[in-house]
Amino acid sequence: MNKLMVLCVEDEAEVREAIMRDLDPFKSIIQLEAADNSEDALAVLNECKADGIAAALVLCDHLMPGLRGVDFLIQLQADPRYAATRKVLITGQAGLEDTVRAVNEARLHHYIAKPWDPEQLAQVVRDQLTEYVLETQSDLMPYVSSLDGPRLLEKIAAGPRDE
Protein backbone atom coordinates (compact mmCIF):
# COMPACT_ATOMS: atom_id res chain seq x y z
CA MET A 1 0.00 0.00 0.00
CA ASN A 2 1.13 3.51 -0.74
CA LYS A 3 1.04 5.64 2.38
CA LEU A 4 -0.74 8.90 1.72
CA MET A 5 1.20 12.01 2.58
CA VAL A 6 -0.76 14.58 4.56
CA LEU A 7 0.87 17.93 5.15
CA CYS A 8 -0.22 20.20 7.96
CA VAL A 9 0.92 23.82 7.53
CA GLU A 10 0.41 25.83 10.71
CA ASP A 11 2.71 28.31 12.39
CA GLU A 12 1.52 27.86 15.96
CA ALA A 13 3.07 24.76 17.46
CA GLU A 14 0.21 24.09 19.89
CA VAL A 15 -2.38 24.23 17.15
CA ARG A 16 -0.24 22.12 14.81
CA GLU A 17 0.24 19.48 17.49
CA ALA A 18 -3.48 19.41 18.18
CA ILE A 19 -4.42 18.99 14.51
CA MET A 20 -1.84 16.27 14.09
CA ARG A 21 -3.06 14.39 17.11
CA ASP A 22 -6.62 14.62 15.80
CA LEU A 23 -5.37 12.78 12.72
CA ASP A 24 -4.21 9.79 14.81
CA PRO A 25 -7.09 7.58 13.55
CA PHE A 26 -5.53 7.71 10.05
CA LYS A 27 -2.08 6.78 11.27
CA SER A 28 -2.07 3.41 9.52
CA ILE A 29 -2.56 4.85 6.05
CA ILE A 30 -0.98 8.30 6.15
CA GLN A 31 2.45 9.75 6.47
CA LEU A 32 1.95 12.94 8.43
CA GLU A 33 4.28 15.86 7.79
CA ALA A 34 4.33 19.28 9.37
CA ALA A 35 5.51 22.72 8.32
CA ASP A 36 5.40 25.94 10.29
CA ASN A 37 5.32 28.23 7.24
CA SER A 38 4.68 28.10 3.50
CA GLU A 39 8.34 28.06 2.58
CA ASP A 40 8.94 25.05 4.79
CA ALA A 41 5.81 23.44 3.36
CA LEU A 42 7.32 23.70 -0.13
CA ALA A 43 10.53 22.19 1.22
CA VAL A 44 8.56 19.25 2.64
CA LEU A 45 6.77 18.75 -0.67
CA ASN A 46 10.05 18.77 -2.55
CA GLU A 47 11.73 16.36 -0.13
CA CYS A 48 8.79 13.97 -0.41
CA LYS A 49 8.78 14.31 -4.16
CA ALA A 50 12.43 13.30 -4.15
CA ASP A 51 11.40 10.18 -2.23
CA GLY A 52 8.68 9.53 -4.78
CA ILE A 53 5.84 10.49 -2.45
CA ALA A 54 3.06 12.78 -3.68
CA ALA A 55 1.05 14.91 -1.33
CA ALA A 56 -2.48 13.59 -0.96
CA LEU A 57 -3.82 16.36 1.25
CA VAL A 58 -2.64 19.76 2.45
CA LEU A 59 -4.27 21.21 5.56
CA CYS A 60 -3.27 24.82 5.65
CA ASP A 61 -3.64 27.75 8.00
CA HIS A 62 -4.04 31.19 6.46
CA LEU A 63 -2.30 33.80 8.60
CA MET A 64 1.32 32.79 8.85
CA PRO A 65 4.66 34.54 8.58
CA GLY A 66 5.79 34.70 4.98
CA LEU A 67 3.48 33.59 2.20
CA ARG A 68 -0.06 33.32 3.48
CA GLY A 69 -2.03 30.12 3.32
CA VAL A 70 -4.31 31.14 0.47
CA ASP A 71 -1.39 32.34 -1.64
CA PHE A 72 0.50 29.14 -0.88
CA LEU A 73 -2.47 27.06 -2.02
CA ILE A 74 -2.80 29.15 -5.20
CA GLN A 75 0.87 28.56 -5.92
CA LEU A 76 0.35 24.87 -5.31
CA GLN A 77 -2.62 24.78 -7.67
CA ALA A 78 -0.50 26.29 -10.43
CA ASP A 79 1.95 23.39 -10.17
CA PRO A 80 0.72 20.40 -12.24
CA ARG A 81 2.59 18.03 -9.90
CA TYR A 82 0.03 18.85 -7.20
CA ALA A 83 -3.07 18.89 -9.38
CA ALA A 84 -4.48 15.84 -7.60
CA THR A 85 -3.56 17.10 -4.13
CA ARG A 86 -6.61 17.88 -2.02
CA LYS A 87 -6.51 21.34 -0.49
CA VAL A 88 -8.18 22.31 2.77
CA LEU A 89 -7.96 25.65 4.51
CA ILE A 90 -8.20 25.50 8.28
CA THR A 91 -8.20 28.96 9.71
CA GLY A 92 -9.93 31.44 11.92
CA GLN A 93 -8.67 34.49 10.14
CA ALA A 94 -9.22 34.36 6.41
CA GLY A 95 -11.51 37.18 5.32
CA LEU A 96 -14.19 36.77 2.69
CA GLU A 97 -11.97 38.08 -0.08
CA ASP A 98 -9.15 35.64 0.65
CA THR A 99 -11.58 32.76 0.99
CA VAL A 100 -13.17 33.58 -2.36
CA ARG A 101 -9.71 33.65 -3.94
CA ALA A 102 -8.90 30.31 -2.36
CA VAL A 103 -12.04 28.78 -3.84
CA ASN A 104 -11.66 30.34 -7.28
CA GLU A 105 -7.93 30.30 -7.80
CA ALA A 106 -6.69 27.47 -5.60
CA ARG A 107 -9.69 25.19 -6.20
CA LEU A 108 -10.02 24.84 -2.48
CA HIS A 109 -11.77 21.59 -1.60
CA HIS A 110 -12.86 22.45 1.90
CA TYR A 111 -12.79 25.19 4.47
CA ILE A 112 -12.62 24.45 8.17
CA ALA A 113 -13.12 27.26 10.65
CA LYS A 114 -11.18 27.40 13.90
CA PRO A 115 -11.85 26.31 16.53
CA TRP A 116 -12.46 23.08 14.66
CA ASP A 117 -14.61 20.18 15.74
CA PRO A 118 -12.37 17.06 15.80
CA GLU A 119 -15.11 14.87 14.37
CA GLN A 120 -15.73 17.29 11.54
CA LEU A 121 -12.01 17.49 10.87
CA ALA A 122 -11.79 13.68 10.73
CA GLN A 123 -14.79 13.55 8.39
CA VAL A 124 -13.30 16.13 6.04
CA VAL A 125 -9.95 14.35 5.99
CA ARG A 126 -11.70 11.02 5.39
CA ASP A 127 -13.74 12.43 2.48
CA GLN A 128 -10.81 14.23 0.89
CA LEU A 129 -8.49 11.25 1.14
CA THR A 130 -11.23 9.03 -0.27
CA GLU A 131 -11.50 11.35 -3.29
CA TYR A 132 -7.75 11.29 -3.61
CA VAL A 133 -7.37 7.52 -3.61
CA LEU A 134 -10.34 7.08 -5.96
CA GLU A 135 -8.60 9.38 -8.37
CA THR A 136 -5.04 8.20 -8.03
CA GLN A 137 -4.78 4.68 -6.61
CA SER A 138 -5.46 1.44 -8.43
CA ASP A 139 -5.43 -0.75 -5.31
CA LEU A 140 -8.18 0.64 -3.08
CA MET A 141 -8.51 -2.30 -0.71
CA PRO A 142 -5.93 -1.14 1.89
CA TYR A 143 -7.88 2.09 2.42
CA VAL A 144 -11.30 0.57 2.95
CA SER A 145 -11.12 0.37 6.74
CA SER A 146 -9.77 3.88 7.35
CA LEU A 147 -11.52 5.84 4.64
CA ASP A 148 -15.04 5.85 3.18
CA GLY A 149 -15.41 2.06 2.95
CA PRO A 150 -18.76 1.83 1.13
CA ARG A 151 -17.63 4.20 -1.63
CA LEU A 152 -14.34 2.43 -2.10
CA LEU A 153 -16.01 -1.01 -2.15
CA GLU A 154 -18.53 0.17 -4.68
CA LYS A 155 -15.70 1.27 -6.91
CA ILE A 156 -13.83 -1.99 -6.37
CA ALA A 157 -16.98 -3.97 -7.24
CA ALA A 158 -17.41 -1.95 -10.43
CA GLY A 159 -14.14 -3.38 -11.61
CA PRO A 160 -10.79 -1.96 -12.59
CA ARG A 161 -10.60 1.57 -13.90
CA ASP A 162 -10.68 2.19 -17.60
CA GLU A 163 -7.24 3.30 -18.45
Next chain:
Amino acid sequence: MIRALDSLLITPPRSHLPAGEMIFRQGDPLDSIYILLDGQVKLYRIMDGQEVIFHSQTAGKILGLLALTRRTGSQFNCRTLTPTTFIKVSFEDLDNALQQSESLLVTFITVLTQSMARRSTRLMELQTEVVSLNRRLSNERDALAKALHELQQAQSLLVEAEKMATLGQLAAGVAHELNNPIAAINRAADFILEDLRKLADELPQGAVFLEQIERARTQKPVSTREQRERRRQLAATLDDSDLAEALVQMGVYSVAEFERMEKDLPGTRTERLARLKRYHQVGGALRNILHCSGRIGDLVKSLRSYSRTDHSEGDTTDINEGIEDTLRLFANRLRNVQVERQYGALPPVPLSAGPLNQVWTNIIANALDAMEDEGILRIETTTNEQDIVVHIVDSGPGIPPEHLSRIFDMRYTTRLGRIEFGLGLGLSISQNIIARYGGRIEVESKPGRTVFSICIPHQPSPTLNQPERNHAK
Protein backbone atom coordinates in the same frame (compact mmCIF):
# COMPACT_ATOMS: atom_id res chain seq x y z
CA MET B 1 -42.53 121.92 -22.92
CA ILE B 2 -45.68 122.09 -20.89
CA ARG B 3 -46.28 125.58 -22.18
CA ALA B 4 -45.82 124.42 -25.75
CA LEU B 5 -48.13 121.48 -25.16
CA ASP B 6 -50.69 123.75 -23.54
CA SER B 7 -50.72 126.03 -26.53
CA LEU B 8 -50.75 123.27 -29.08
CA LEU B 9 -53.26 121.02 -27.38
CA ILE B 10 -55.31 123.90 -26.00
CA THR B 11 -54.47 123.31 -22.37
CA PRO B 12 -55.05 119.56 -21.77
CA PRO B 13 -56.82 118.83 -18.48
CA ARG B 14 -54.83 118.54 -15.23
CA SER B 15 -55.65 115.39 -13.30
CA HIS B 16 -55.50 115.42 -9.53
CA LEU B 17 -55.19 112.25 -7.48
CA PRO B 18 -54.88 111.81 -3.70
CA ALA B 19 -52.08 109.69 -2.18
CA GLY B 20 -52.34 105.92 -2.64
CA GLU B 21 -54.26 105.91 -5.92
CA MET B 22 -53.34 103.62 -8.81
CA ILE B 23 -52.54 105.48 -12.07
CA PHE B 24 -51.86 102.40 -14.20
CA ARG B 25 -51.04 98.75 -13.65
CA GLN B 26 -48.27 96.49 -14.84
CA GLY B 27 -49.24 94.99 -18.16
CA ASP B 28 -51.90 97.63 -18.90
CA PRO B 29 -51.72 98.72 -22.53
CA LEU B 30 -50.60 102.36 -22.39
CA ASP B 31 -51.88 104.88 -24.89
CA SER B 32 -50.74 108.03 -23.11
CA ILE B 33 -47.80 109.59 -21.44
CA TYR B 34 -48.14 111.12 -17.99
CA ILE B 35 -46.34 114.36 -17.16
CA LEU B 36 -45.97 114.78 -13.43
CA LEU B 37 -46.57 118.37 -12.38
CA ASP B 38 -46.69 117.95 -8.64
CA GLY B 39 -46.39 115.21 -6.01
CA GLN B 40 -44.64 111.85 -6.01
CA VAL B 41 -45.43 108.42 -7.48
CA LYS B 42 -43.85 105.01 -7.14
CA LEU B 43 -43.27 102.56 -9.92
CA TYR B 44 -43.27 98.99 -8.64
CA ARG B 45 -43.82 95.38 -9.49
CA ILE B 46 -45.21 92.52 -7.45
CA MET B 47 -42.62 89.76 -7.19
CA ASP B 48 -43.29 86.59 -5.15
CA GLY B 49 -46.20 88.39 -3.52
CA GLN B 50 -43.95 91.26 -2.48
CA GLU B 51 -43.99 94.81 -3.70
CA VAL B 52 -40.64 95.72 -5.22
CA ILE B 53 -40.14 99.43 -5.92
CA PHE B 54 -38.09 100.25 -8.98
CA HIS B 55 -38.39 104.03 -9.19
CA SER B 56 -39.91 106.82 -7.27
CA GLN B 57 -40.62 109.74 -9.56
CA THR B 58 -41.21 113.36 -8.64
CA ALA B 59 -42.55 116.41 -10.46
CA GLY B 60 -41.08 117.15 -13.87
CA LYS B 61 -40.76 113.49 -14.91
CA ILE B 62 -42.66 111.89 -17.72
CA LEU B 63 -44.10 108.42 -17.30
CA GLY B 64 -44.85 106.01 -20.11
CA LEU B 65 -41.95 106.97 -22.35
CA LEU B 66 -40.72 103.38 -22.57
CA ALA B 67 -44.17 102.14 -23.47
CA LEU B 68 -44.34 104.91 -26.04
CA THR B 69 -41.08 104.01 -27.72
CA ARG B 70 -41.62 100.25 -27.63
CA ARG B 71 -45.40 100.32 -27.93
CA THR B 72 -45.67 97.76 -25.19
CA GLY B 73 -47.85 97.57 -22.13
CA SER B 74 -46.75 99.12 -18.88
CA GLN B 75 -43.72 97.57 -17.22
CA PHE B 76 -44.75 98.70 -13.75
CA ASN B 77 -47.59 99.49 -11.47
CA CYS B 78 -47.78 103.18 -10.80
CA ARG B 79 -49.32 104.49 -7.60
CA THR B 80 -49.32 107.96 -6.09
CA LEU B 81 -47.35 108.45 -2.89
CA THR B 82 -48.56 112.01 -2.24
CA PRO B 83 -51.45 114.00 -3.68
CA THR B 84 -50.36 114.29 -7.28
CA THR B 85 -51.12 116.46 -10.28
CA PHE B 86 -50.33 115.29 -13.78
CA ILE B 87 -51.20 115.81 -17.38
CA LYS B 88 -52.25 112.81 -19.40
CA VAL B 89 -51.40 113.21 -23.09
CA SER B 90 -52.48 110.50 -25.49
CA PHE B 91 -49.89 109.24 -27.93
CA GLU B 92 -52.05 110.58 -30.73
CA ASP B 93 -52.21 114.10 -29.28
CA LEU B 94 -48.50 113.98 -28.59
CA ASP B 95 -47.86 112.91 -32.14
CA ASN B 96 -49.92 115.79 -33.49
CA ALA B 97 -48.26 118.32 -31.23
CA LEU B 98 -44.81 117.09 -32.15
CA GLN B 99 -45.62 117.34 -35.86
CA GLN B 100 -46.82 120.92 -35.45
CA SER B 101 -43.96 122.27 -33.38
CA GLU B 102 -40.36 121.67 -34.19
CA SER B 103 -39.25 123.26 -30.92
CA LEU B 104 -41.52 120.91 -28.97
CA LEU B 105 -39.99 118.01 -30.87
CA VAL B 106 -36.51 119.14 -29.92
CA THR B 107 -37.52 119.58 -26.29
CA PHE B 108 -39.25 116.22 -26.26
CA ILE B 109 -36.28 114.45 -27.78
CA THR B 110 -34.05 116.12 -25.16
CA VAL B 111 -36.33 114.96 -22.38
CA LEU B 112 -36.45 111.48 -23.89
CA THR B 113 -32.67 111.35 -24.24
CA GLN B 114 -32.16 112.54 -20.67
CA SER B 115 -34.58 109.93 -19.45
CA MET B 116 -32.77 107.21 -21.36
CA ALA B 117 -29.41 108.41 -20.07
CA ARG B 118 -30.75 108.32 -16.51
CA ARG B 119 -32.06 104.84 -17.05
CA SER B 120 -28.81 103.72 -18.53
CA THR B 121 -26.87 105.08 -15.53
CA ARG B 122 -29.30 103.41 -13.19
CA LEU B 123 -28.85 100.19 -15.13
CA MET B 124 -25.12 100.34 -14.61
CA GLU B 125 -25.59 100.98 -10.92
CA LEU B 126 -27.95 98.05 -10.73
CA GLN B 127 -25.54 95.83 -12.58
CA THR B 128 -22.79 96.72 -10.09
CA GLU B 129 -25.16 96.11 -7.24
CA VAL B 130 -26.14 92.71 -8.64
CA VAL B 131 -22.51 91.70 -8.90
CA SER B 132 -21.71 92.73 -5.35
CA LEU B 133 -24.90 91.12 -4.05
CA ASN B 134 -24.03 87.91 -5.84
CA ARG B 135 -20.58 87.99 -4.31
CA ARG B 136 -22.01 88.49 -0.84
CA LEU B 137 -24.51 85.73 -1.43
CA SER B 138 -21.83 83.34 -2.59
CA ASN B 139 -19.61 84.22 0.39
CA GLU B 140 -22.48 83.58 2.73
CA ARG B 141 -23.30 80.35 1.00
CA ASP B 142 -19.67 79.22 1.37
CA ALA B 143 -19.67 80.19 5.03
CA LEU B 144 -22.86 78.21 5.56
CA ALA B 145 -21.50 75.19 3.74
CA LYS B 146 -18.35 75.37 5.84
CA ALA B 147 -20.35 75.65 9.03
CA LEU B 148 -22.46 72.67 7.97
CA HIS B 149 -19.35 70.66 7.13
CA GLU B 150 -17.80 71.49 10.50
CA LEU B 151 -20.99 70.55 12.27
CA GLN B 152 -21.09 67.24 10.44
CA GLN B 153 -17.46 66.64 11.34
CA ALA B 154 -18.10 67.41 14.97
CA GLN B 155 -21.08 65.08 14.90
CA SER B 156 -19.13 62.26 13.28
CA LEU B 157 -16.41 62.65 15.89
CA LEU B 158 -18.97 62.55 18.67
CA VAL B 159 -20.66 59.49 17.22
CA GLU B 160 -17.30 57.78 16.75
CA ALA B 161 -16.20 58.71 20.26
CA GLU B 162 -19.45 57.38 21.64
CA LYS B 163 -19.08 54.17 19.64
CA MET B 164 -15.52 53.73 20.88
CA ALA B 165 -16.60 54.34 24.45
CA THR B 166 -19.34 51.74 24.14
CA LEU B 167 -17.01 49.25 22.48
CA GLY B 168 -14.41 49.97 25.13
CA GLN B 169 -16.89 49.21 27.89
CA LEU B 170 -17.96 46.02 26.15
CA ALA B 171 -14.37 44.93 25.61
CA ALA B 172 -13.45 45.71 29.20
CA GLY B 173 -16.51 43.79 30.37
CA VAL B 174 -15.74 40.76 28.24
CA ALA B 175 -12.08 40.88 29.28
CA HIS B 176 -13.13 40.97 32.88
CA GLU B 177 -15.47 38.02 32.38
CA LEU B 178 -12.62 36.06 30.79
CA ASN B 179 -10.44 36.41 33.87
CA ASN B 180 -12.39 33.82 35.81
CA PRO B 181 -12.26 31.01 33.25
CA ILE B 182 -8.59 31.72 32.59
CA ALA B 183 -7.76 31.61 36.26
CA ALA B 184 -9.69 28.33 36.54
CA ILE B 185 -7.92 26.83 33.52
CA ASN B 186 -4.52 27.82 34.89
CA ARG B 187 -5.27 26.36 38.27
CA ALA B 188 -6.78 23.18 36.77
CA ALA B 189 -3.61 22.62 34.73
CA ASP B 190 -1.52 23.11 37.86
CA PHE B 191 -3.73 20.67 39.80
CA ILE B 192 -3.42 18.05 37.07
CA LEU B 193 0.35 18.39 37.23
CA GLU B 194 0.34 18.13 41.02
CA ASP B 195 -1.85 15.02 40.90
CA LEU B 196 0.22 13.48 38.12
CA ARG B 197 3.31 13.85 40.30
CA LYS B 198 1.57 12.06 43.15
CA LEU B 199 0.25 9.45 40.72
CA ALA B 200 3.78 8.88 39.46
CA ASP B 201 4.84 7.85 42.97
CA GLU B 202 2.17 5.17 42.97
CA LEU B 203 3.09 3.70 39.55
CA PRO B 204 5.80 1.09 39.03
CA GLN B 205 7.22 3.07 36.07
CA GLY B 206 6.54 6.37 37.79
CA ALA B 207 10.00 7.79 37.29
CA VAL B 208 9.87 7.42 33.48
CA PHE B 209 6.27 8.63 33.44
CA LEU B 210 7.24 11.79 35.32
CA GLU B 211 10.39 12.26 33.29
CA GLN B 212 8.39 12.20 30.06
CA ILE B 213 5.83 14.63 31.40
CA GLU B 214 8.52 17.02 32.55
CA ARG B 215 10.39 16.63 29.28
CA ALA B 216 7.28 17.61 27.30
CA ARG B 217 6.42 20.40 29.70
CA THR B 218 9.80 22.07 29.39
CA GLN B 219 10.51 21.16 25.79
CA LYS B 220 11.92 24.06 23.79
CA PRO B 221 10.01 24.78 20.59
CA VAL B 222 11.78 23.41 17.53
CA SER B 223 10.99 24.49 13.97
CA THR B 224 9.46 21.89 11.68
CA ARG B 225 12.55 22.14 9.46
CA GLU B 226 14.87 21.33 12.35
CA GLN B 227 12.60 18.48 13.43
CA ARG B 228 12.88 16.91 9.99
CA GLU B 229 16.64 17.37 10.00
CA ARG B 230 16.94 15.59 13.37
CA ARG B 231 14.60 12.87 12.20
CA ARG B 232 16.82 12.28 9.19
CA GLN B 233 19.94 12.06 11.34
CA LEU B 234 18.31 9.69 13.81
CA ALA B 235 16.79 7.55 11.05
CA ALA B 236 20.23 7.15 9.51
CA THR B 237 21.66 5.64 12.73
CA LEU B 238 18.50 3.73 13.69
CA ASP B 239 17.47 2.49 10.28
CA ASP B 240 13.87 2.81 11.47
CA SER B 241 12.12 5.97 10.30
CA ASP B 242 8.95 5.43 12.38
CA LEU B 243 10.97 5.12 15.57
CA ALA B 244 13.08 8.11 14.58
CA GLU B 245 9.95 10.19 14.04
CA ALA B 246 8.46 9.17 17.38
CA LEU B 247 11.69 9.99 19.22
CA VAL B 248 12.10 13.40 17.60
CA GLN B 249 8.53 14.26 18.47
CA MET B 250 9.33 13.44 22.08
CA GLY B 251 12.43 15.57 21.97
CA VAL B 252 14.64 12.49 22.40
CA TYR B 253 17.58 12.82 20.08
CA SER B 254 19.74 9.86 21.03
CA VAL B 255 19.09 6.14 20.92
CA ALA B 256 20.94 5.67 24.21
CA GLU B 257 18.47 7.91 25.98
CA PHE B 258 15.53 6.00 24.53
CA GLU B 259 17.07 2.70 25.55
CA ARG B 260 17.60 3.94 29.08
CA MET B 261 13.95 4.95 29.40
CA GLU B 262 12.41 1.87 27.80
CA LYS B 263 14.47 -0.74 29.66
CA ASP B 264 12.16 -0.97 32.69
CA LEU B 265 8.94 -0.83 30.69
CA PRO B 266 6.95 -4.00 29.92
CA GLY B 267 5.88 -5.22 26.49
CA THR B 268 7.37 -5.15 23.02
CA ARG B 269 9.46 -2.26 21.78
CA THR B 270 6.49 -0.88 19.85
CA GLU B 271 4.36 -1.04 22.98
CA ARG B 272 7.07 0.57 25.06
CA LEU B 273 7.44 3.34 22.51
CA ALA B 274 3.68 3.90 22.46
CA ARG B 275 3.72 4.12 26.23
CA LEU B 276 6.51 6.70 26.28
CA LYS B 277 4.69 8.64 23.59
CA ARG B 278 1.52 8.67 25.66
CA TYR B 279 3.34 9.95 28.75
CA HIS B 280 4.92 12.63 26.63
CA GLN B 281 1.58 13.65 25.17
CA VAL B 282 0.15 14.26 28.63
CA GLY B 283 2.97 16.66 29.41
CA GLY B 284 2.67 18.26 25.98
CA ALA B 285 -1.04 18.85 26.42
CA LEU B 286 -0.39 20.44 29.81
CA ARG B 287 2.31 22.67 28.36
CA ASN B 288 -0.02 23.75 25.55
CA ILE B 289 -2.85 24.51 27.98
CA LEU B 290 -0.59 26.61 30.18
CA HIS B 291 1.08 28.37 27.30
CA CYS B 292 -2.17 29.16 25.51
CA SER B 293 -4.04 30.26 28.62
CA GLY B 294 -1.04 32.47 29.35
CA ARG B 295 -1.43 34.04 25.93
CA ILE B 296 -5.14 34.56 26.48
CA GLY B 297 -4.32 36.08 29.87
CA ASP B 298 -1.87 38.54 28.29
CA LEU B 299 -4.42 39.47 25.64
CA VAL B 300 -7.09 39.99 28.27
CA LYS B 301 -4.76 42.15 30.32
CA SER B 302 -3.91 44.21 27.26
CA LEU B 303 -7.56 44.48 26.30
CA ARG B 304 -8.47 45.67 29.77
CA SER B 305 -5.76 48.27 30.08
CA TYR B 306 -6.24 49.21 26.43
CA SER B 307 -9.92 49.91 26.79
CA ARG B 308 -9.63 51.57 30.16
CA THR B 309 -11.92 54.57 29.90
CA ASP B 310 -12.26 55.35 33.58
CA HIS B 311 -9.76 57.94 34.62
CA SER B 312 -9.75 59.57 37.98
CA GLU B 313 -7.73 62.50 39.24
CA GLY B 314 -4.15 61.50 39.95
CA ASP B 315 -4.16 58.45 37.65
CA THR B 316 -1.20 58.22 35.36
CA THR B 317 -0.46 56.26 32.24
CA ASP B 318 2.74 54.64 31.03
CA ILE B 319 2.86 55.42 27.32
CA ASN B 320 5.28 52.56 26.53
CA GLU B 321 2.90 50.08 28.14
CA GLY B 322 -0.04 51.51 26.21
CA ILE B 323 1.82 51.07 22.93
CA GLU B 324 2.84 47.54 23.90
CA ASP B 325 -0.81 46.68 24.74
CA THR B 326 -1.86 48.07 21.38
CA LEU B 327 0.80 46.06 19.52
CA ARG B 328 -0.30 42.89 21.30
CA LEU B 329 -3.85 43.43 20.10
CA PHE B 330 -2.52 43.84 16.54
CA ALA B 331 -0.69 40.51 16.76
CA ASN B 332 -2.65 38.94 13.92
CA ARG B 333 -1.52 41.67 11.53
CA LEU B 334 2.10 41.66 12.66
CA ARG B 335 3.06 38.17 11.51
CA ASN B 336 4.93 39.53 8.51
CA VAL B 337 5.94 42.80 10.09
CA GLN B 338 9.26 43.28 11.79
CA VAL B 339 8.52 45.42 14.82
CA GLU B 340 11.46 47.43 16.10
CA ARG B 341 10.99 48.97 19.50
CA GLN B 342 13.11 51.62 21.07
CA TYR B 343 11.37 52.62 24.25
CA GLY B 344 12.94 55.47 26.17
CA ALA B 345 12.44 55.87 29.92
CA LEU B 346 9.30 58.00 30.04
CA PRO B 347 7.75 59.75 33.00
CA PRO B 348 4.14 58.69 33.55
CA VAL B 349 1.63 61.13 32.07
CA PRO B 350 -1.47 62.23 33.99
CA LEU B 351 -3.80 61.13 31.21
CA SER B 352 -6.26 58.32 30.64
CA ALA B 353 -4.85 55.36 28.70
CA GLY B 354 -8.00 54.80 26.59
CA PRO B 355 -7.87 57.82 24.28
CA LEU B 356 -4.09 57.62 23.93
CA ASN B 357 -4.34 53.95 22.94
CA GLN B 358 -6.88 54.98 20.34
CA VAL B 359 -4.24 57.27 18.87
CA TRP B 360 -1.61 54.49 18.74
CA THR B 361 -4.21 52.17 17.24
CA ASN B 362 -5.20 54.57 14.49
CA ILE B 363 -1.68 55.44 13.50
CA ILE B 364 -0.40 51.85 13.65
CA ALA B 365 -3.46 50.67 11.68
CA ASN B 366 -2.68 53.28 9.02
CA ALA B 367 0.95 52.20 8.91
CA LEU B 368 -0.06 48.54 8.51
CA ASP B 369 -2.59 49.45 5.82
CA ALA B 370 0.08 51.37 3.94
CA MET B 371 2.54 48.46 4.26
CA GLU B 372 -0.15 45.88 3.47
CA ASP B 373 0.91 44.11 6.67
CA GLU B 374 4.42 43.49 5.43
CA GLY B 375 7.54 45.47 6.24
CA ILE B 376 9.17 47.21 9.15
CA LEU B 377 7.30 49.07 11.85
CA ARG B 378 9.49 51.10 14.14
CA ILE B 379 8.32 52.61 17.41
CA GLU B 380 10.52 55.08 19.23
CA THR B 381 9.63 56.91 22.39
CA THR B 382 11.77 59.71 23.77
CA THR B 383 11.38 62.67 25.99
CA ASN B 384 12.72 66.21 25.78
CA GLU B 385 12.25 69.26 27.97
CA GLN B 386 8.68 70.01 26.94
CA ASP B 387 7.29 66.86 25.42
CA ILE B 388 7.12 63.13 25.34
CA VAL B 389 7.66 62.25 21.69
CA VAL B 390 6.46 59.05 20.05
CA HIS B 391 7.67 58.27 16.53
CA ILE B 392 5.77 55.63 14.59
CA VAL B 393 7.70 54.81 11.43
CA ASP B 394 6.55 52.50 8.66
CA SER B 395 8.32 51.23 5.55
CA GLY B 396 5.23 51.61 3.37
CA PRO B 397 5.10 53.39 0.01
CA GLY B 398 4.64 56.80 1.65
CA ILE B 399 1.99 59.47 1.37
CA PRO B 400 2.18 61.55 -1.82
CA PRO B 401 3.01 65.22 -1.05
CA GLU B 402 -0.29 66.38 -2.52
CA HIS B 403 -2.17 64.22 0.00
CA LEU B 404 -0.01 65.04 2.98
CA SER B 405 -1.85 68.20 3.91
CA ARG B 406 -5.23 66.49 3.88
CA ILE B 407 -4.62 63.34 5.87
CA PHE B 408 -6.04 64.81 9.06
CA ASP B 409 -9.21 65.84 7.28
CA MET B 410 -12.34 63.97 8.04
CA ARG B 411 -12.87 60.87 6.00
CA TYR B 412 -9.75 61.31 3.98
CA THR B 413 -9.00 57.95 2.48
CA THR B 414 -7.35 56.93 -0.72
CA ARG B 415 -8.95 53.53 -0.72
CA LEU B 416 -9.24 53.53 -4.47
CA GLY B 417 -5.65 54.53 -4.94
CA ARG B 418 -2.44 52.87 -3.97
CA ILE B 419 -2.45 53.91 -0.33
CA GLU B 420 -5.19 53.10 2.09
CA PHE B 421 -6.00 54.87 5.26
CA GLY B 422 -8.49 52.38 6.48
CA LEU B 423 -10.13 54.21 9.30
CA GLY B 424 -11.22 57.35 7.56
CA LEU B 425 -11.97 59.10 10.80
CA GLY B 426 -8.92 57.69 12.54
CA LEU B 427 -6.35 60.39 11.97
CA SER B 428 -8.86 63.13 12.49
CA ILE B 429 -9.87 61.62 15.84
CA SER B 430 -6.23 61.14 16.83
CA GLN B 431 -5.51 64.74 15.96
CA ASN B 432 -8.41 65.86 18.12
CA ILE B 433 -7.36 63.73 21.08
CA ILE B 434 -3.76 64.94 21.01
CA ALA B 435 -4.77 68.56 20.44
CA ARG B 436 -7.04 68.32 23.46
CA TYR B 437 -3.99 67.59 25.60
CA GLY B 438 -2.16 70.55 24.06
CA GLY B 439 0.01 68.28 21.96
CA ARG B 440 0.44 67.85 18.24
CA ILE B 441 0.91 65.24 15.54
CA GLU B 442 3.41 65.80 12.76
CA VAL B 443 3.99 63.70 9.72
CA GLU B 444 6.85 63.36 7.30
CA SER B 445 6.70 60.97 4.41
CA LYS B 446 8.77 59.70 1.55
CA PRO B 447 8.58 56.35 -0.22
CA GLY B 448 9.74 53.67 2.19
CA ARG B 449 9.62 55.86 5.26
CA THR B 450 6.63 57.58 6.78
CA VAL B 451 7.04 59.05 10.24
CA PHE B 452 4.19 60.11 12.47
CA SER B 453 5.50 62.06 15.45
CA ILE B 454 3.17 62.50 18.37
CA CYS B 455 4.24 65.12 20.88
CA ILE B 456 2.53 65.18 24.25
CA PRO B 457 3.50 67.91 26.73
CA HIS B 458 4.69 66.77 30.15
CA GLN B 459 2.01 68.95 31.65
CA PRO B 460 -0.88 68.29 29.32
CA SER B 461 -3.78 70.67 29.38
CA PRO B 462 -6.81 68.45 29.30
CA THR B 463 -9.02 71.30 28.17
CA LEU B 464 -11.22 71.37 25.15
CA ASN B 465 -8.97 73.40 22.92
CA GLN B 466 -10.03 74.12 19.42
CA PRO B 467 -8.67 71.18 17.53
CA GLU B 468 -5.50 72.33 15.83
CA ARG B 469 -5.52 71.44 12.24
CA ASN B 470 -3.02 70.41 9.74
CA HIS B 471 0.42 70.01 11.13
CA ALA B 472 1.66 68.29 8.06
CA LYS B 473 5.12 69.61 7.35
